[in-house]
Amino acid sequence: MIRPGCTLGILGGGQLGRMIAMAAAQLGLRTHVYAPERDSPAFAVAAEHTVAAYEDEAALVRFAKAVDVVTYEFENVPAATAAVLSAHAPLAPNARALSVTQDRLTEKSFVAELGIATAPFAAVSDEGDLAAALERIGRPAVLKTRRFGYDGKGQATIRPETDPAAAFAAIGRAPAILEGFVPFEREVSVVAARTAAGAFAAYDLCANEHSHHILATTRVPAGVSPQTEAAAFAIARAIADALDYVGVLAVELFLVRDGVRDGGGERLVVNEIAPRVHNSGHWTLGGAATSQFEQHVRAVCGWPLGATGRLGRVEMQNLIGDDVKEWQRILAEPGAHLHLYGKAEARPGRKMGHVTRVFSETV
Amino acid sequence: MIRPGCTLGILGGGQLGRMIAMAAAQLGLRTHVYAPERDSPAFAVAAEHTVAAYEDEAALVRFAKAVDVVTYEFENVPAATAAVLSAHAPLAPNARALSVTQDRLTEKSFVAELGIATAPFAAVSDEGDLAAALERIGRPAVLKTRRFGYDGKGQATIRPETDPAAAFAAIGRAPAILEGFVPFEREVSVVAARTAAGAFAAYDLCANEHSHHILATTRVPAGVSPQTEAAAFAIARAIADALDYVGVLAVELFLVRDGVRDGGGERLVVNEIAPRVHNSGHWTLGGAATSQFEQHVRAVCGWPLGATGRLGRVEMQNLIGDDVKEWQRILAEPGAHLHLYGKAEARPGRKMGHVTRVFSETV
Known part of the structure; x- marks a missing residue:
């Protein structure tokens, strides 16, 4: 059993690993981050770190033996890496979640076989x-x-x-x-968590806007019908159950609006599954009762899931490249929550941070 | 000028330093924690740490030179330590805040000279x-x-x-x-922040209950009249201004209710000043728009103060000694926010963590 004081191993040292590590520390866990890049942002908030390649079997074994449970922040964990880690420590989400989602063909086939619409x-x-x-x-x-x-x-x-x-x-x-091509009206995503015991909790559906193929903003609520939101949750749950998934996952969906002659209804088409905490769930940090990062840690440790209630109408804006130069203006904006990832260089297209704005909501 | 990517030095490695370090990381700062105890809780979330005595001048100089600004989590920083640090890096709050508050006589005299009531x-x-x-x-x-x-x-x-x-x-x-003895009705505290430019922001007054001289619970709102709350803020501001204070400070106050024959009014008497983030401000982490830890980092870095708005009626309960054994029950309680400090041993009287509960408030 994982208890406070145990060590959570995190594969990958980017901003997702960094925010997982902080959530783990809040719950009294120690963290050990494994990443090949010497200046990984997550190292700065972790108790221990290992700088080694994902193919370095000896380093992986040492890492897995030094921690109580391993999770990861990216879906491209090589199968061999997952196998080595799994041999020495519990791995959550499991290796199958990786193998299914790191190949677009396997992923689409898996979704289609569940009877869920894809492109x-x-x-x-x-x-x-x-x-x-x-x-x-x-x-x-x-x-x-x-x-x-x-x-x-x-x-x-x-x-x-x-x-x-x-x-x-x-x-x-x-x-x-x-x-x-899917003629979608907008892109939405479900961020949800599942525990080994099968408990499932989804955050409110969010609407995502991309710019140059990178997530720019997430807005919650997504402005869809209750039926569509329920359908999105059912899709996420079916996927999570079929993978025997443990942790937070995100399902990106296209919202398609049928023509007026077809009744003008809303349909959902699965675009992608991310077996990890997800950029479109960043709004939960400060915008929901439990952040996706804490939720992930709870699930991975076998602890009860936290409340997913929303604290208001929420907007999350990614700070990409030079956007981060606006940090002073954002700090001065009442109620804006600034999150910076500790990356030294603001290269174009690089996710440098995000800002979350929570507005009171008149129901 | 301090900007994201700069390093915040934190003197003291307990839970306060730990929560300051996490808030600093969220804002893109690196952190370096200096503490004599090898197993200091704050080390586990800091980019760098130094294990050395507070009297080790060479280590203090190295530390001060390695960071961009220094703050502290406890008021008993020796004057010589503050002097050494100040010679090599900005120190906030300043050395005067330490010298005034680490001696009860000096502190009481200082408050009395401001014309503010004390015992x-x-x-x-x-x-x-x-x-x-x-x-x-x-x-x-x-x-x-x-x-x-x-x-x-x-x-x-x-x-x-x-x-x-x-x-x-x-x-x-x-x-x-x-x-x-002050025949007080209850103990309340103001947690507030001041910047070098003189900006000041206070959180709502909170009511504190102690058990065996250790803070047990904090409740907000404190249930005092608006006039009393305004008076408390004015006291905190007068103290902060007089100290040319930079950072978060807490002022503990006794609330005295005059007898019916004297009009039954409320009076405030200053009990203690803490030149640092304070246990009675832990409710702000999850219970206010900006936590006291982030607020402290903002002030210390010369950045704008954050919004202090409360998210609901809030209760903060300290987990002292064996209280921490309740962690599983708390994790399962919807909406309870658990914070554990990563301390290995639950000794009697030791602050192991806290739990914050935020309730929606019907105004």
Whole structure:
């Protein structure tokens, strides 16, 4: 049994690991962060850290033996790494959550097999597959690498005028998936937690806006019907249950509004599953009774989930690249909650921090 | 100018330093904690730490040179330590705040000179002083060491039947102060912050209950009249201004209710000043828009103060000694916010953590 004073191992040293580590410390846990980058932001708030490659088996074994439970902040944990860690310490979420979600084809197939709507998709290994897939799915469509894509990387849009071979070349002819365009009205996400005992708790659905493929703002409530919100929770729960998931996960969804002739209803289509705390859940830190980071720690430790109630209408804005230069203005703004990740250099596209604004809500 | 990425030095490695360090990290600061105890709770959430005595001048100089600004979590920082640190880095709050508040006689005289009510008091260096003081102040009275008293340590109550010499012996015949009893209705405190530019912000007045001389619970609002609350804020501001104070301070006050014949009004009497974040301000972490820890960091860095608005009716309960064994029950309580300090051993009287409960308030 994990109790306060035990050590939580965190694989990955970015801002997500950093915020998990702080939540763990608040609950009396020690933390040990493992990451290859010497200047990992999470090291600065962890009791212990290991600088080593994710493929360094000896270092992984030492790390796993030094902690009581291991979690991670990113879905691209190599299968071999997960296997080594699992052999020496409990790993949560489990290795299957990783294997399913780190491959877009496996992930889409998994969701589809649960009877949950996704964009139309097809596997693409070569030009022949691609031609057949385009025939079936039509254009525009998006060709994505099966693995290691994030924030729009490893993607090429195929429009009516695009040469498919050029698009395939643009993503390095890597094993890929072709996805049909979904004519969505907005992007929403469910951030939820599940415990090993099967307890499940979701935060209110949030609406996300991206800029250059990177999350820019999250707003809660998402402004959907109660039925749609309930459907989103059911989707997240079905996914979490099917994975025997332990921890916080995020399910990104497209909200599609049917035409007036079709009744004008709302439908949800799963875009992506993130087996971890998620940028679209940052609003919960200061905006909900329990932050997603604390919730994740509770689930991973086998503790009861916390209350997910919202404290008001919430807006979360990412500070990307030079946005962070606004820190003084934000500090001076009454009620704005500034979170900075301790990254030295504000490179373009780099997530440097976020700001959460909570407004009182007249129900 | 202090900016994110700079390093905040924190003298003292207990739970207050730990919570200051976490607030600083949230704002993108690095932290360096200096404390003599190898297992200091704050080390586990700090980027750097130094284990050295507060009298180790070489270590203090290295520490001060390694950080951009120094603050502290306890008022008993030796004057020599403050002087060494101040010579190499900005120190906030300043050395005067320490010298005034770490001696009960100096503190009471300072408050009295501001025209603010205190308990009747007299300096006691020997039995002669004590006899004269008892003559003037009457019994019951409390004999307290001038320095290093906290949580009821270094105190002896002199009742009608008490032998004054025995009481003096009980506190080690140290330089002392005799304080008259104040017939208070309840104990309240103001937690407030002041910046170098003179900006001032107070949190709502809170009511404190002690058990065995240790703070047990804090409740906000304190249930006093608006006039009394305004008077408390004015007292805190006068004290902060007079000290040219920078950071969060707490002023503990006795609330005295005059008899019906005297109009039944409320009066405030200053009990103690704490030049630091304070246990009675822990409710602000989760219970106010900005926690006292973040507020302290903002003030110390010369940044704008945050909003002090309360999120509801708040109760903070200290977890002392074996209270911490209730951690599982508290985790399972909807809406309870558990904070544990990472201390290995739950000794009697030791502050192991606290729990904050925020209730919606019908105004």
